[in-house]
Structure formats: C-alpha cells, structure tokens
Amino acid sequence: MIRNVVFLILFGVNVLAAQAAPIKMAITVDDLPVHGSMPEGESRLEIAEKMLKAFEKHNLKGVYGFINAKNVDEMPETFKILKLWKDKGQFLANHTYSHISIQKISSQQYIQDILKNEVTLKKLATEQEYKFFRYPFLREGETVEKRETVREFLKQNHYQIAQVTVDFDDWYYNEPYAECKDLKAKTCVQFLKDSYLEFARTKLKESLSLSKELFGRDIKHILLLHIGAFNAEMMDDLLKTYKKMGVEFIPLQEAVNDPIYKIDSKFVAPKSLTFLEQIQKMGKN
Numbered sequence: 001m002i003r004n005v006v007f008l009i010l011f012g013v014n015v016l017a018a019q020a021a022p023i024k025m026a027i028t029v030d031d032l033p034v035h036g037s038m039p040e041g042e043s044r045l046e047i048a049e050k051m052l053k054a055f056e057k058h059n060l061k062g063v064y065g066f067i068n069a070k071n072v073d074e075m076p077e078t079f080k081i082l083k084l085w086k087d088k089g090q091f092l093a094n095h096t097y098s099h100i101s102i103q104k105i106s107s108q109q110y111i112q113d114i115l116k117n118e119v120t121l122k123k124l125a126t127e128q129e130y131k132f133f134r135y136p137f138l139r140e141g142e143t144v145e146k147r148e149t150v151r152e153f154l155k156q157n158h159y160q161i162a163q164v165t166v167d168f169d170d171w172y173y174n175e176p177y178a179e180c181k182d183l184k185a186k187t188c189v190q191f192l193k194d195s196y197l198e199f200a201r202t203k204l205k206e207s208l209s210l211s212k213e214l215f216g217r218d219i220k221h222i223l224l225l226h227i228g229a230f231n232a233e234m235m236d237d238l239l240k241t242y243k244k245m246g247v248e249f250i251p252l253q254e255a256v257n258d259p260i261y262k263i264d265s266k267f268v269a270p271k272s273l274t275f276l277e278q279i280q281k282m283g284k285n
C-alpha cells in the first residue's frame with residue numbers, strides 16, 4: 001500500500017512537472033544535402049533516409065533543413081535528398097550557396113551567395129517556406145558594415161534569421177564515427193554514442209540556465225544539428241533523450257515568434273557564438 005502511494009506521488013509529481021513546464025525547442029538541420037565524413041559503404045541518401053525515419057517515428061513534420069546548393073550543383077545526384085526531405089513533409093531554407101564564412105568575402109559577395117542558393121530552393125519550396133536564413137558558422141561578420149548590410153538585405157527580402165540557442169557541436173562526431181566504424185571498433189563507437197548524448201544533455205541544461213539568467217524565463221529554443229552520418233545514426237536516441245528531459249518539439253515558425261528573437265545583439269567578431277552567448281556579450285565587444 002505504502003509502496004503504491006509512494007509510486008503514485010512520484011509518478012504524479014513527474015507528470016505534473018513535465019506538464020507544467022515543457023522545454024519548447026525547434027529542431028533545425030544544417031548543410032543539406034551533404035555534411036561531414038562518412039563511413040565506408042554508407043551513402044548520403046541513406047543518411048538522410050535514416051534521419052527522416054527518426055523524425056517520422058517521433059511524428060515530427062516541418063523540420064527545417066538549411067541547404068547549400070553548391071553541393072547539389074557539384075553532385076547532381078544529391079538533389080534527390082532534398083526532394084526526399086520535402087516528400088517526407090519537412091521544410092527547406094537558405095544557408096548560403098557555398099557555405100562560406102562571411103569574413104572571407106565582402107558583404108555584396110555574401111548577398112550574391114544567398115541569392116544563388118535560391119535557384120535550387122525555388123525548385124522545391126515556396127518563398128514563404130524557404131525565407132529563413134541560417135548564417136554558416138553562426139557568424140554575422142567581423143565589421144559593423146558587413147553585419148548591417150547583410151541584415152538589411154535579409155530584412156528587405158523578407159528573410160527571418162534562424163538563430164541558434166542550443167548547440168552541442170554535433171558535427172564534431174561524424175569524423176571519429178567514420179574512423180571507428182571503418183575499423184570495426186565497437187567500443188569506440190559506443191564511447192562516441194555515450195559522449196554525444198551526454199554532451200547534448202549538458203549543453204541543453206546550459207542553454208536553459210543561460211536563458212533564465214538573461215530573460216528570467218524559459219524561452220523558445222532553436223537547436224542546431226547537421227545532416228551527418230553519426231547524427232542520423234543517433235537521431236532516434238537523441239530525440240528520446242530530449243523528450244525524457246521534458247522537451248516538446250515545436251515548429252521553427254513558432255519558435256521565432258518568441259520576442260527575444262527581435263533583440264539585435266550587435267555582435268561583431270569572427271567568432272561562432274549562439275544567440276544566447278551573443279546577447280550575454282552585448283555591450284562588451
């Protein structure tokens with residue numbers, strides 16, 4: 001009897017805690033259709049299929065994939081990855097044509113790179129859908145001129161910036177995964193899996209606490225992922241892990257409506273920082 005009561009209290013408290021404050025987070029996936037190293041015998045299409053299957057299992061529709069069409073032009077067979085992404089009910093948006101870092105070119109060249117990417121996007125998505133922009137390397141420029149010029153272009157062209165508030169360097173795992181898998185080193189793969197999930201948990205907790213510190217409340221988060229071999233392998237486990245932490249996945253369109261995304265951090269530096277880290281540095285750089 002007592003055990004039942006204890007169970008009910010614990011269970012009840014858990015349910016209430018989960019219902020009271022779900023962590024709202026939109027998933028975004030960068031670098032479609034090609035990202036990172038790949039183990040021997042796997043194909044880019046299989047990687048996309050695996051990731052999409054995990055989204056399907058968790059009933060996730062409208063997940064934004066940010067594309068670099070240069071890879072499609074150089075490897076035309078990868079166009080079908082974008083097509084598959086769309087066929088499975090997910091969305092596409094702009095991540096520049098060549099994935100160049102803004103400090104390597106002028107603001108005008110950067111704008112041309114954004115526009116060039118639209119040629120492929122227009123074949124697959126409506127303007128309303130694809131007009132989200134993700135800066136490669138999360139860098140907006142090392143000068144005020146570049147930052148402001150590109151921002152003004154985005155605004156005039158009805159783009160919304162898809163900021164990132166949760167980033168656990170998921171891309172980092174793809175190369176060691178390919179190496180461990182090619183060597184058939186199971187312990188090594190398992191180590192990477194454990195480390196990936198642990199880091200994902202830690203970085204989400206950090207973003208939760210930083211958003212509370214900065215805004216005094218939970219915000220609508222935006223998670224950065226990449227379309228790599230290991231990310232696809234881990235996607236189901238990653239989504240389960242986040243759900244266990246109380247995450248409710250929301251569309252990007254809903255996340256960007258959080259008023260915090262209207263804040264302009266004015267952050268100018270050749271550095272990759274999340275939106276929260278940029279705000280933390282406001283007035284200090």
Ligand SMILES: [Zn+2]
Pocket residue numbers: 030031095099136137
């Ligand atoms: Zn990228």
